[in-house]
Every structure is written in structure tokens, then in C-alpha cells.
Amino acid sequence: MNGFVFDIAHLLAGGLVLVSIMMLYQDRLYALLNTFALHALILTLSVAWQAYVQDAPHLYVTAAIALVFKAIIIPVALHRIIRQLGIHREIETAVGVGLTMLAGIGLVALSMAVMLQVTSEIDPLAREDLAFALSVLLLGLLMMVTRRNAVSQVVGFMSLENGLVLAATGAKGMPLVVEISVTFSILVAFIVIGIFLFRIRERFDTVDVEALDEFQGDRR
Amino acid sequence: MAAGLLTLLAALSLFVTSRPDPGTYFFIDDLNIAFIVLNTFVGFTTSVFSASYIAHELETGRLNSANIRFYHAMYQVMMFGMNLAFVSNNVGLMWVAVELATLTTVLMVGIYRTSEALEAAWKYFILGSVGIAFALFGTILVYMVAQPLIGEGQDAMVWTILVEHAPDFDPALLNVAFVFLLLGYGTKVGLAPLHAWLPDAHAEGPTPISAVLSGLLLNVALYAVLRFKILLAANPGAIAPGPLMMTMGLVSLIFAAFMLYGRRDIKRLFAYSSIEHMGIIVFAFGLGGPLANFAGLLHMVMHSLTKSAIFFAVGHISQVKGTQKLAEIRGLTVTHPGLGWGLVVGVAAIIGVPPFGIFMSEFLVVSSTFALQPLLAVPLAFGLLVAFGALLLRLTEVAFGEPMGSLAPVKASYAPMFIHLALVLTAGVYLPPPLVSWFQHIAILLG
Incomplete structure (x- = not known):
């Protein structure tokens, strides 16, 4: 039983890393959003599995929030924004796809090397989860850095948050406070993002951050 | 302004009243009294200043009355977040409070809605959220390190209990946790490689916000770093x-x-x-x-x-x-x-x-x-x-x-x-x- 439990958790967390890497090479916004929805779905399964394994009912709440909020509401809302703005064509990336993929692989290797080395004393399930979570976090960060488009930066940020949720649920018996705070921060983040996107659209009719940079000129 | 004065008085009363025992969520010691008194004092004087500053913005039409209501509400929420961060005894709660204070300042930096202000707020938000993420990851690692010794649940996030048990923690994992916490909260302090948000946020937001950012919010993040530094110093095996x-x-x-x-x-x-x-x-x-x-x-x-x-x-x-x-x-x-x-x-x-x-x-x-x-x-x-x-x-x-x-x-x-x-x-x-x-x-x- 124990081996089976471990394998499933491992599979789901590994799947999350894989989808994170898939997001790196999506060059269309719609495809990116669909991939993100898949990311959130896998996160939901992973959290629900942890809830079952740890016998911690409150984790089901976290899983439900991940499912409803991140896998459904946010992608749908962003779809609508993209359609309204008419920016569904290619994403401008600051760094080429090949290079990004290489960097991504490097980051995954790095986080495995670091986390597995220092966590030899805690239980193996949490340990693997933590290593995967750090990979997801770093890949989200990489995506935020390599994209210029505000929508894909937001998606990068949310996948980074998914990594955090994975880490928090992997830590056995972590108090509810933290789960609430994680979802709370996502909520707030979304409100902020919504406002920003709205205002950016008001001002520029585009969500390309490059357009913002043009205003940098004179002030230093 | 009145609210600011009340909080200041409440903070000063901490000097005279007896200290409550550390609870699961809150505690008071000399270190955080120093921070709270400073915080509430500058918060109060800044609210006096912002009353006249914002009145002038209203006259010149850079802000309308809805903006003003929003601004003052956010200002109080931010003060609440900062004070909460100081009194919290729970590393999770402290994280939430710091984030609350940060997100409200993001909103206030963007309040003029000019392209520069929006860009500054966006930059602040992106860099701030990376800091947020790192700090949370560090907090989770601290919990992981404490969990085998203190047991599952609430106690393993309580700072006073953490310090008691710190000498027995696994040093390697604690080191990694501190690096994440230093990077995460260090972004908020505005330390050199992670400072890029700071000048923009100061320049484009309303000036009272620049004053509280410089005078107070940086201190809040610094306070968090100091708390974890004490934790690390208590462990002989960890890096200095x-x-x-x-x-x-x-x-x-x-x-x-x-x-x-x-x-x-x-x-x-x-x-x-x-x-x-x-x-x-x-x-x-x-x-x-x-x-x-x-x-x-x-x-x-x-x-x-x-x-x-x-x-x-x-x-x-x-x-x-x-x-x-x-x-x-x-x-x-x-x-x-x-x-x-x-x-x-x-x-x-x-x-x-x-x-x-x-x-x-x-x-x-x-x-x-x-x-x-x-x-x-x-x-x-x-x-x-x-x-x-x-x-x-x-x-x-x-x-x-x-x-x-x-x-x-x-x-x-x-x-x-x-x-x-x-x-x-x-x-x-x-x-x-x-x-x-x-x-x-x-x-x-x-x-």
C-alpha cells in the first residue's frame, strides 16, 4: 500500500513539473491558458490525493478551490479578456524557446540536487514533493522572466503559486492557516491582476509590457 | 488621522501594561515594541501630512473623491497589516500580514493611473510576488524542519516554540530555508540585486506612500529577516x-x-x-x-x-x-x-x-x-x-x-x-x- 501511495503522489507531482515545462514552449495565448488549466487540474488531483493519504479533510477544500478557481474561472476569464482585446496570436518571447527549455531543464536538475541533498531526514513522500514543488516554482519564475506579454506573466505567476500549494500540502499536518493564506493570496492576486489588466487596456489597448517600457525614456 | 492617533496611543500603552504570555498567534517582546511604536508614530504623522497632500491633489484634479476614499481605506488596511506582522507569533500569520501590507501598497502606488504609475505598480507587483513566493517557500521549509521535533499542527509554526527547539533542527534544511527567506523578505527590504521595484514605486506613487514605504514597510520586512536570523543563530550547525x-x-x-x-x-x-x-x-x-x-x-x-x-x-x-x-x-x-x-x-x-x-x-x-x-x-x-x-x-x-x-x-x-x-x-x-x-x-x- 505504501509503495502505491507513494507512486501516485510521485506521478502527480511529476506530472505537474512536466506540464510546467510544456507551458514554456506554448507560443499561443489560448494554448497557454489550456495548458495552465491542465496544470491546475493536476494540482487538484495531487492535493486531493494528499488529503486522502494524510486523512486531512481540510485539504479537500484546498483541492476544490484549486479546481473551481484556477482550473475553471481564471482560464475562462482570461479567455474572455484575450478575445475582447484580440491578442490571441503569437506570444512575443524575450528569449528563444530552445534556450528557455534548456534553462528549464537546468532549473529542474538544480532543485532536485538541492532539495534531495538537504532533506535526507524527513519522510520520503514530503521530500520528493518538496523537490518537485521547487521545480514548479522556478519554472513559473522562468516563464515570468521570458515572456513579455502581461497575460502570460500572470499565468507564470499562477503556476508558481501552484508550486507553493504543492509544497504546502506535501508538508504533513501543516496548519490550516497556511492553506487559507495561500488561497487568499491567489484571490487577492487575481483581483489586483484583474484591475491591472483592466487599466492597462484602458490606457494602451494592448497588454504587451513592451508598450509600457516606451514610457521609461525621460525619467530616471 | 484619528485612527492613527488611537493606534499610536495603544502602542504607547504597551510600555506600561504587563506583557501577556506568548500565545499561538500573538506575542509581545521588547523587539517588536520598538518596531510598533516607531511604526505607529510615523504612521500617525504621515496621516497628518497626507491629509493636506491629498487635499491638494483633489484641488488640482489628479485624484477624484472616489480615489480619496479608496486611498484612506487602503492606508488603514496597510497600517493594520504592518502592525499585525509585528505582533504575530506565528510565522504563517506574519507572512500573511506582510503580504497584506505589500498588496495594499501596490494598489496605492498605481492610484494615479498614469502609464508611469501603472508600470511602477506592475513592476512592484511582479517583483513583490516573486518575493512573496520565496518567503512562503522558506516558511514552509521552516515548518518541515520543525515538524519532526515539535509534531504536526499549529505549534510547529509558533515562533517562540521554534526558537526553543532550534538547536535540534536539521541544519542543512534550515540553511536552505533561510536562503529563501532572506531572498524573499530581502526583496521587500530593497537589497541590491532585488531592489528594482523600489525607485519606481517611490517615484510614481503619492508621496505619503513613498514616506511610509521608506520609513515603515522596509522595516517590516527587515523585522521578518531578523526574526529568522535569531532562529538560525540558535542552531549551532547552521551557517552563520x-x-x-x-x-x-x-x-x-x-x-x-x-x-x-x-x-x-x-x-x-x-x-x-x-x-x-x-x-x-x-x-x-x-x-x-x-x-x-x-x-x-x-x-x-x-x-x-x-x-x-x-x-x-x-x-x-x-x-x-x-x-x-x-x-x-x-x-x-x-x-x-x-x-x-x-x-x-x-x-x-x-x-x-x-x-x-x-x-x-x-x-x-x-x-x-x-x-x-x-x-x-x-x-x-x-x-x-x-x-x-x-x-x-x-x-x-x-x-x-x-x-x-x-x-x-x-x-x-x-x-x-x-x-x-x-x-x-x-x-x-x-x-x-x-x-x-x-x-x-x-x-x-x-x-
């Missing part, structure tokens, strides 16, 4: 947090000191000066030992008071001149003597001219560096001198020289600015013995 903090502090100091020369925007100038001073403070705390901690603490208080006073002056100046460009502000002491001389006194205090308090704290930092790490005193003194020269250069242009720009009289609230400066001056001339012994006590607590 000092050298890490000293390196980041020195790099921030020297980098910001050079950046001061090229600034063209008056609020950006003082934003970089904030990075410089946070560098000094982090350096002092990283150095450790009672004297350096004492100096760091004193410097932090002095910097908060002086920098917010400077921003009070700068806010009125940029309003009356209608510009933030340094090149278009000249001869202030002639056109607006009150503001001009206020700025001169403030800048003199911030660059460390005796007899102001900052001179004393900088002197203490440098002398304790000589005592502990003589070689590091060279770059430290070098950074201080470079910054001194840069600010002095800008000050002479802005304050003296041929008067330029609008001569209209200004409805300024001078009281907050001069009260702050008077306090800094008093501290430089005479520190009351109870205050000194109290600070010494905290310095020993910090280890």
Missing part, C-alpha cells in the same frame, strides 16, 4: 547568517551610493538613498554583537524619522513646483523658505552631518566594524562618503542657486516634518538613558 546579510548590505550600500549621482527625479534620488540606508542597517545587524545591533537599531529609527520627514518636504515641493525633475527645481530656500530649509536640514541629517542622530548611529556602525572586521570598514566608509558627496551635490543645486519655477505660496503642514527632524536632532545631541538601556537590552536579545 551574518556574512550573507553583511554582503547584501554592503553591495546595496555601494551600488545605491553610485546610483545617486545619475538621478534626475527628486523622489527617485531619495528612494536610492533608502536602499543605501537599508544596506547600512542590514550590514550592522549582520555584523552582530551588542554594539553593532544597537547601532543598527538606532540607525533604523533615525532613518525612518528622517526619510519620512524628507518625503514630507519633497511632497509639498513637487506639488508647488508641479514637477519632480531635479533640473527644474532650484533655489528653494529663496522661493519657499519653510520647505527649502526643511529639506536642507533633512538632507543634512540623512547624509550624517553632526549633530543629528544619523551621524551618531553611522559612527557607531563604522566603529563597531573597526572593532570586529577592520577590513570591511574600508568599503563601508567608502560607500558612506560617495553617498554623502552625491546628496550634497544635489542639495546645493536644489536648495540654493537661481530660483526657478512657481513662486506660489503653499498650504503645507510643516508640523510632521519638523517634529521628526527635531526628534532626530534631539537623539543626536542627547539620548535619554532609559532609551539607551532599553535598546541595549534589545541588542542583546538579537544576539
Whole structure:
């Protein structure tokens, strides 16, 4: 039983890393959003599995929030924004796809090397989860850095948050406070993002951050 | 404003009432009393200043009344978040509180809705959220490290319990946790490689927000770093947090000191000066030992008071001149003597001219560096001198020289600015013995 439990958790967390890497090479916004929805779905399964394994009912709440909020509401809302703005064509990336993929692989290797080395004393399930979570976090960060488009930066940020949720649920018996705070921060983040996107659209009719940079000129 | 005064009174009452025992969520000790009193005091004076500043923005039509209501509501939420961070005994709750304070400032930075303000807010938000993520990951790691020893659940996140058990923690994992926490909260402190949001947020937001960002929010993040530093110091097997903090502090100091020369925007100038001073403070705390901690603490208080006073002056100046460009502000002491001389006194205090308090704290930092790490005193003194020269250069242009720009009289609230400066001056001339012994006590607590 124990081996089976471990394998499933491992599979789901590994799947999350894989989808994170898939997001790196999506060059269309719609495809990116669909991939993100898949990311959130896998996160939901992973959290629900942890809830079952740890016998911690409150984790089901976290899983439900991940499912409803991140896998459904946010992608749908962003779809609508993209359609309204008419920016569904290619994403401008600051760094080429090949290079990004290489960097991504490097980051995954790095986080495995670091986390597995220092966590030899805690239980193996949490340990693997933590290593995967750090990979997801770093890949989200990489995506935020390599994209210029505000929508894909937001998606990068949310996948980074998914990594955090994975880490928090992997830590056995972590108090509810933290789960609430994680979802709370996502909520707030979304409100902020919504406002920003709205205002950016008001001002520029585009969500390309490059357009913002043009205003940098004179002030230093 | 009334709310600010009430909170200040409540904070002062902490001196006289007996301390409650540390609970699961909250606790009070000397360290956080010092931070809370400073926080609520500057919060109160800034609300006095922002009343007149925002009234002027309403007149000129840069903000409408809905914006104003939003602004004041957010201001109080931010003060709540900061005070919550100080009193929390739970590392998770502390994280939530710091985030609450950060997100409200993001909203306030973007309040003018100009393209520059939006860009600044966006940059702040993106970099801030990366900091948020790292800090949370570090917090989770701290829980993981504590869980085998303390057991599952709430107790493994309570700071007082964590410190008790810290000597037995697994040092390797604790090290990694601290690196994440230092990077995460260090982004908020504005330490050098992670500072990019700070000048933009200062320059494009309303000036009262620049004042509280520099004077208070940076301190909140610093407080979080200090708490975890104590945790790490209690574990004999873990890396010493000092050298890490000293390196980041020195790099921030020297980098910001050079950046001061090229600034063209008056609020950006003082934003970089904030990075410089946070560098000094982090350096002092990283150095450790009672004297350096004492100096760091004193410097932090002095910097908060002086920098917010400077921003009070700068806010009125940029309003009356209608510009933030340094090149278009000249001869202030002639056109607006009150503001001009206020700025001169403030800048003199911030660059460390005796007899102001900052001179004393900088002197203490440098002398304790000589005592502990003589070689590091060279770059430290070098950074201080470079910054001194840069600010002095800008000050002479802005304050003296041929008067330029609008001569209209200004409805300024001078009281907050001069009260702050008077306090800094008093501290430089005479520190009351109870205050000194109290600070010494905290310095020993910090280890």
C-alpha cells in the first residue's frame, strides 16, 4: 500500500513539473491558458490525493478551490479578456524557446540536487514533493522572466503559486492557516491582476509590457 | 488621522501594561515594541501630512473623491497589516500580514493611473510576488524542519516554540530555508540585486506612500529577516547568517551610493538613498554583537524619522513646483523658505552631518566594524562618503542657486516634518538613558 501511495503522489507531482515545462514552449495565448488549466487540474488531483493519504479533510477544500478557481474561472476569464482585446496570436518571447527549455531543464536538475541533498531526514513522500514543488516554482519564475506579454506573466505567476500549494500540502499536518493564506493570496492576486489588466487596456489597448517600457525614456 | 492617533496611543500603552504570555498567534517582546511604536508614530504623522497632500491633489484634479476614499481605506488596511506582522507569533500569520501590507501598497502606488504609475505598480507587483513566493517557500521549509521535533499542527509554526527547539533542527534544511527567506523578505527590504521595484514605486506613487514605504514597510520586512536570523543563530550547525546579510548590505550600500549621482527625479534620488540606508542597517545587524545591533537599531529609527520627514518636504515641493525633475527645481530656500530649509536640514541629517542622530548611529556602525572586521570598514566608509558627496551635490543645486519655477505660496503642514527632524536632532545631541538601556537590552536579545 505504501509503495502505491507513494507512486501516485510521485506521478502527480511529476506530472505537474512536466506540464510546467510544456507551458514554456506554448507560443499561443489560448494554448497557454489550456495548458495552465491542465496544470491546475493536476494540482487538484495531487492535493486531493494528499488529503486522502494524510486523512486531512481540510485539504479537500484546498483541492476544490484549486479546481473551481484556477482550473475553471481564471482560464475562462482570461479567455474572455484575450478575445475582447484580440491578442490571441503569437506570444512575443524575450528569449528563444530552445534556450528557455534548456534553462528549464537546468532549473529542474538544480532543485532536485538541492532539495534531495538537504532533506535526507524527513519522510520520503514530503521530500520528493518538496523537490518537485521547487521545480514548479522556478519554472513559473522562468516563464515570468521570458515572456513579455502581461497575460502570460500572470499565468507564470499562477503556476508558481501552484508550486507553493504543492509544497504546502506535501508538508504533513501543516496548519490550516497556511492553506487559507495561500488561497487568499491567489484571490487577492487575481483581483489586483484583474484591475491591472483592466487599466492597462484602458490606457494602451494592448497588454504587451513592451508598450509600457516606451514610457521609461525621460525619467530616471 | 484619528485612527492613527488611537493606534499610536495603544502602542504607547504597551510600555506600561504587563506583557501577556506568548500565545499561538500573538506575542509581545521588547523587539517588536520598538518596531510598533516607531511604526505607529510615523504612521500617525504621515496621516497628518497626507491629509493636506491629498487635499491638494483633489484641488488640482489628479485624484477624484472616489480615489480619496479608496486611498484612506487602503492606508488603514496597510497600517493594520504592518502592525499585525509585528505582533504575530506565528510565522504563517506574519507572512500573511506582510503580504497584506505589500498588496495594499501596490494598489496605492498605481492610484494615479498614469502609464508611469501603472508600470511602477506592475513592476512592484511582479517583483513583490516573486518575493512573496520565496518567503512562503522558506516558511514552509521552516515548518518541515520543525515538524519532526515539535509534531504536526499549529505549534510547529509558533515562533517562540521554534526558537526553543532550534538547536535540534536539521541544519542543512534550515540553511536552505533561510536562503529563501532572506531572498524573499530581502526583496521587500530593497537589497541590491532585488531592489528594482523600489525607485519606481517611490517615484510614481503619492508621496505619503513613498514616506511610509521608506520609513515603515522596509522595516517590516527587515523585522521578518531578523526574526529568522535569531532562529538560525540558535542552531549551532547552521551557517552563520551574518556574512550573507553583511554582503547584501554592503553591495546595496555601494551600488545605491553610485546610483545617486545619475538621478534626475527628486523622489527617485531619495528612494536610492533608502536602499543605501537599508544596506547600512542590514550590514550592522549582520555584523552582530551588542554594539553593532544597537547601532543598527538606532540607525533604523533615525532613518525612518528622517526619510519620512524628507518625503514630507519633497511632497509639498513637487506639488508647488508641479514637477519632480531635479533640473527644474532650484533655489528653494529663496522661493519657499519653510520647505527649502526643511529639506536642507533633512538632507543634512540623512547624509550624517553632526549633530543629528544619523551621524551618531553611522559612527557607531563604522566603529563597531573597526572593532570586529577592520577590513570591511574600508568599503563601508567608502560607500558612506560617495553617498554623502552625491546628496550634497544635489542639495546645493536644489536648495540654493537661481530660483526657478512657481513662486506660489503653499498650504503645507510643516508640523510632521519638523517634529521628526527635531526628534532626530534631539537623539543626536542627547539620548535619554532609559532609551539607551532599553535598546541595549534589545541588542542583546538579537544576539
